[in-house]
Amino acid sequence: MPYLILILAVAAETIGTTALQASQQFTRPLPSALVVVSYGAAFYLLTLVLKTMPVGVAYAMWSGLGIVLIAVIARVVFGQKLDLPAILGMAMILGGILVIHLFSETSPH
Numbered sequence: 001m002p003y004l005i006l007i008l009a010v011a012a013e014t015i016g017t018t019a020l021q022a023s024q025q026f027t028r029p030l031p032s033a034l035v036v037v038s039y040g041a042a043f044y045l046l047t048l049v050l051k052t053m054p055v056g057v058a059y060a061m062w063s064g065l066g067i068v069l070i071a072v073i074a075r076v077v078f079g080q081k082l083d084l085p086a087i088l089g090m091a092m093i094l095g096g097i098l099v100i101h102l103f104s105e106t107s108p109h
Contacts, residue, residue: 002052009045010062012038014069021078054106061100064093 016038
């Protein structure tokens with residue numbers, strides 16, 4: 001269950017960050033409101049995850065997955081391209097998340 005809640009937190013954070021780009025520095029009301037609501041939901045859901053998962057592990061997964069999802073959305077929605085070093089760096093972040101999930105005793109299984 002903590003992983004499902006964590007995925008929902010990542011989704012909310014990703015929506016908020018996408019809306020942040022779309023808000024054009026908070027000059028557009030609808031995307032700006034979506035930023036506030038989405039980040040509020042993301043942090044609330046993250047607090048639920050912290051009941052069963054150490055903060056370092058939860059935050060590593062939350063932020064790492066968010067980084068990769070935002071990069072994909074930025075490419076598809078906003079046409080922002082990444083170079084090879086950026087892609088390799090994000091692949092290493094995902095590798096780190098897998099190591100935590102598969103081998104760490106601090107991560108709930």
